[in-house]
Amino acid sequence: MNPLSFFSGADPLSDVGPLSAPGLLLAAAVTAGAASLWLLLPRGRENRITGWLGLALGGLSLAGFVATGRRLGGIGEEAVFLTVSLVAVISAAATILTRSPVYCAIWFALSLAGVAGVLLVLGAQFLGVATIVVYAGAILVMFLFVLMLAQPTGMASYDRVSSEPLLSAVAGAVLLGLLTLAIGRLSAGPESAPTTDAPTDGALASDSLAADQVARLGAELFGRHLVAVEAVGTLLLISLIGAIAVVSRGEAAAADEDRARQRRALP
Amino acid sequence: MNALLPSLETIASLVKIGLLVGGLMTAAAYLVLLERWIAAWVQDRRGPNRVGIPLTKIRLFGLGQPLADGLKIILKEDFTPKHVDKVLYNAAPLLILAASLAIFAAIPFGSVLPPLNIPGLPDPVPFLVAPGLDVGVLWVFALSSIAVYGVLLGGWASNNKYGFLGGLRSSAQLLAYEIPLGLGLLGVVLAAGSLKLDVIMNAQAQSGIWYAFSQPLGFVVFMVASFAEAARLPFDLPEAEQELVGGYHTEYSGIRLLLFLVSEFLHMITASFLIVIMFLGGWHLWGLTGSGQEVSWVGAFIRCGVLSGKVLGVIVFFMLVRWSWPRFRFDQLMSLAWKVMLPLGIANLVVVATVEEFRPQLVEAIGHTGATWTAITGPWGLYFVGWITAGILTPSGTDNRPIRTTRPLDGSCDLPSQSLASHELAGTR
Numbered sequence: 001m002n003p004l005s006f007f008s009g010a011d012p013l014s015d016v017g018p019l020s021a022p023g024l025l026l027a028a029a030v031t032a033g034a035a036s037l038w039l040l041l042p043r044g045r046e047n048r049i050t051g052w053l054g055l056a057l058g059g060l061s062l063a064g065f066v067a068t069g070r071r072l073g074g075i076g077e078e079a080v081f082l083t084v085s086l087v088a089v090i091s092a093a094a095t096i097l098t099r100s101p102v103y104c105a106i107w108f109a110l111s112l113a114g115v116a117g118v119l120l121v122l123g124a125q126f127l128g129v130a131t132i133v134v135y136a137g138a139i140l141v142m143f144l145f146v147l148m149l150a151q152p153t154g155m156a157s158y159d160r161v162s163s164e165p166l167l168s169a170v171a172g173a174v175l176l177g178l179l180t181l182a183i184g185r186l187s188a189g190p191e192s193a194p195t196t197d198a199p200t201d202g203a204l205a206s207d208s209l210a211a212d213q214v215a216r217l218g219a220e221l222f223g224r225h226l227v228a229v230e231a232v233g234t235l236l237l238i239s240l241i242g243a244i245a246v247v248s249r250g251e252a253a254a255a256d257e258d259r260a261r262q263r264r265a266l267p
Numbered sequence: 268m269n270a271l272l273p274s275l276e277t278i279a280s281l282v283k284i285g286l287l288v289g290g291l292m293t294a295a296a297y298l299v300l301l302e303r304w305i306a307a308w309v310q311d312r313r314g315p316n317r318v319g320i321p322l323t324k325i326r327l328f329g330l331g332q333p334l335a336d337g338l339k340i341i342l343k344e345d346f347t348p349k350h351v352d353k354v355l356y357n358a359a360p361l362l363i364l365a366a367s368l369a370i371f372a373a374i375p376f377g378s379v380l381p382p383l384n385i386p387g388l389p390d391p392v393p394f395l396v397a398p399g400l401d402v403g404v405l406w407v408f409a410l411s412s413i414a415v416y417g418v419l420l421g422g423w424a425s426n427n428k429y430g431f432l433g434g435l436r437s438s439a440q441l442l443a444y445e446i447p448l449g450l451g452l453l454g455v456v457l458a459a460g461s462l463k464l465d466v467i468m469n470a471q472a473q474s475g476i477w478y479a480f481s482q483p484l485g486f487v488v489f490m491v492a493s494f495a496e497a498a499r500l501p502f503d504l505p506e507a508e509q510e511l512v513g514g515y516h517t518e519y520s521g522i523r524l525l526l527f528l529v530s531e532f533l534h535m536i537t538a539s540f541l542i543v544i545m546f547l548g549g550w551h552l553w554g555l556t557g558s559g560q561e562v563s564w565v566g567a568f569i570r571c572g573v574l575s576g577k578v579l580g581v582i583v584f585f586m587l588v589r590w591s592w593p594r595f596r597f598d599q600l601m602s603l604a605w606k607v608m609l610p611l612g613i614a615n616l617v618v619v620a621t622v623e624e625f626r627p628q629l630v631e632a633i634g635h636t637g638a639t640w641t642a643i644t645g646p647w648g649l650y651f652v653g654w655i656t657a658g659i660l661t662p663s664g665t666d667n668r669p670i671r672t673t674r675p676l677d678g679s680c681d682l683p684s685q686s687l688a689s690h691e692l693a694g695t696r
Contacts, residue, residue, distance in 0.1 A: 102423065106355070109416065129405045137412025138442065141419065145438050148423050148431070213401045214462055 026180060029064025032057045034173030040097050041165035062089065081121045088114025096162070101147045105140060112136045126214050275385065283396045287371050295532040296333035302586050303332075309590040337525075345521030348425070355424035360519065360526035363417025367533040370410045372396045373403040374540050375465045377571035378550045381562055391560065394571065395465055403464045404452060407541065408445075411496060414534070415441050418505060421527070422515035433514025436597065437498065437505030443604040444495035444502075450612030451489030454482050454619040455545045468549030472558040474639075477548040481643050483650040484615040486546045488608050493538035495604070498531065500589035507594060539581035543574065547581075550574040607661060611653050618649045 039054030066082065091110035098104050112135045119128035162168075221229055300315065307314025318335045319327035347356065377394030400406055415438055422434020455478050456462055459470040471477050479486045495502040506514030513519075516527045543549060550556055550570035557566060595603065622642045629638035 102355075106416075106420070125400065125402045126405070129402045129409045132409035133405060133412060137409060137415070138445075141412070141415055141438055141442060144416075144419055144423075145435065148419070148435065215460075 025064055026068050027177065029061045029068065030173045030177040032064065033061035034169045036061055037093065037172065038165055038169040041162040041169065042097065042099050043161060043165065058093065062086065077121065081118065084114050084117030084121060088118060102144065105144050105147060109136045109140050126217055279392060280396055287376065287396065288368060291368070291371065291533060291536065292529070294536065295529050296337060298532050298582060299336065300329070300332050305583065305586045306590050340525045341522050343521045345523065348518050350426045351518060352424040352426065355420045359417045359421035359424060360523045362420070363414050364526045364530045366410045366413040366417065367530040367537065370407050370537050373400050373406040373464060374537070375468065375544065377574055378562060378567060379560060380567050381564055393465060402462050404456060404462045408449070411537070412445065414530070417530070418515050421519070425518035427518050429511045430515050430517045433505045433511050437515060440495060440502065440504060440600060443601060444492045447488050447604060447608035447612045448492035448496060450616055451485045451492060452545065454485040454615050457619055457623055458482070464544050468544055468551065471548045472551035475553060475558065476639070476643065477546060479546040482615060482619055482646050484611055484646060484653050485619065488612045488615060489546065490542055491608060493542060497534040497538045499535060499585055501592045501595055502600065503594060504597060504600060535582060535585055539578045539585065542581050543577040547577055607657050611657065614649060614653055618646055
């Protein structure tokens with residue numbers, strides 16, 4: 001997901017076609033990334049040579065992506081952006097490459113932190129912080145909770161062996177390449193202004209650091225997208241009530257069962 | 268743009284960070300001393316009063332104790348048990364300390380400095396590390412939820428049942444109490460109209476009515492939830508000494524234990540800062556500090572002093588509560604969160620939103636003073652109604668006798684309280 005956002009804050013890509021030089025570089029990077037993932041995905045037994053080969057290919061692929069992308073501006077900004085996005089990509093890869101479920105969850109949390117960092121660098125403060133609050137803070141803690149309860153020791157076979165490593169690596173790579181090309185085209189095309197009052201890039205950058213950013217986001221959400229927000233709210237309420245209904249039914253059944261067992265146990 | 272040279276703004280931020288980190292670490296050390304003094308006072312002992320200036324006989328009421336404590340715990344053997352998950356075992360204390368320190372980027376520790384007129388520096392300089400962060404409250408929320416990882420991973424990586432139980436308890440508790448915490452906070456955000464903590468303080472200073480007076484229910488809900496988030500005593504189940512040895516830091520020793528303990532105190536300081544900033548007016552005190560943005564040098568430091576004094580007061584309250592209340596049982600903890608605090612928080616939010624929505628009409632109808640009084644009396648009415656309802660609906664005593672759901676003869680024997688029994692079943696299962 002991250003190489004894509006690499007383009008969003010940049011100048012329009014002018015000539016990313018399938019046969020231009022950046023296009024070829026991109027294709028090579030995507031292929032290398034797919035090969036590296038295929039080599040590195042867990043297969044039950046360790047193989048040192050494929051491991052090192054996969055790591056080297058992955059590094060090449062990342063370098064290719066970095067080389068294809070456009071620069072953001074100042075050196076400081078660039079360095080921070082590259083750091084957080086590399087953290088996001090590498091830990092996202094590590095999420096599917098590690099065998100221990102707890103470590104997978106930790107890597108996923110790190111990847112989310114990287115994505116939040118990317119959003120912060122691009123000026124989307126609310127999205128960045130909300131990513132941490134919602135995903136890393138609530139959902140992933142719940143995951144960890146369940147993982148730790150379910151598997152205190154040892155790992156199941158489905159943690160050691162990945163199913164369909166070739167297909168999934170190829171599918172991911174194809175999707176990544178196509179999306180990158182499409183977004184590169186989009187930002188290069190004349191209709192690159194999706195919103196009605198889209199400012200230029202410079203104005204956008206200063207705009208996103210404006211003081212009342214959250215207020216504007218709120219006005220947008222509860223103005224243009226009011227119906228969607230209300231629908232989502234209703235959906236959440238329904239699921240909450242459903243969860244309570246399921247739990248209370250289970251509780252009553254368990255109480256009955258317990259009562260029956262105790263009755264049987266007593267003479 | 269000369270990117271490699273730090274700008275004046277960066278230097279100002281670095282100075283603020285240095286002040287904050289140094290101040291917080293020292294404060295944490297001396298708060299340990301204060302806590303021991305208060306414990307001694309509550310338990311009718313003398314407390315630590317021996318350590319003064321080293322190599323002399325000067326005792327200074329024991330003010331050298333933190334130094335001695337710190338040296339002792341740093342020089343202790345830093346033992347890593349053999350059965351732990353090394354990476355996470357080492358990462359957990361670092362993670363929790365980093366998160367609890369980074370929270371303070373969004374927490375103002377004063378008002379503003381008077382204009383300095385240095386080119387390149389925005390005037391007036393706020394006492395805040397990241398003044399451009401528009402999502403201050405959310406930032407605090409995000410990082411305090413990251414701190415859960417430290418506890419959870421520390422407990423898991425220790426590969427110890429006590430530590431594991433402590434970590435699990437802690438994550439369940441923090442997840443549950445984040446909801447009332449957020450609800451209490453939402454009322455304030457609604458009333459102030461901003462997520463920035465300095466704007467929230469300014470709003471209270473300008474109206475002169477602290478949010479503790481206009482949203483009493485939200486105040487209590489927030490305070491209880493922040494006690495739980497800081498894992499202070501009525502809610503210290505993650506490290507209940509009598510049950511879990513030390514909870515998630517059972518297997519830690521030496522400097523890594525120190526990191527855990529320091530970050531616990533930092534959590535308490537954060538909670539006190541939040542309570543003061545959001546509900547007790549921040550740097551504002553009637554008649555002493557002004558209410559505007561223009562300050563003299565003396566005024567700026569008086570404001571800092573008022574804020575720090577209030578924070579210290581809340582911390583002392585935290586400590587007194589710690590030494591005078593027993594711990595909750597886990598099911599009591601959970602039912603307090605979900606059955607008492609959550610409905611009360613929602614009620615508070617609804618009333619605050621209604622008042623804020625109709626405030627312009629109120630001002631038009633009955634004048635400014637009348638509207639203000641309505642906005643205060645309405646929530647107070649809710650406060651009393653809410654607590655009376657909660658008191659009536661929740662059982663005042665708990666039945667701790669062993670559950671006997673069997674019916675000896677024909678199944679017609681009644682339990683003392685059917686609902687309580689099934690509730691306990693759910694708790695023990």
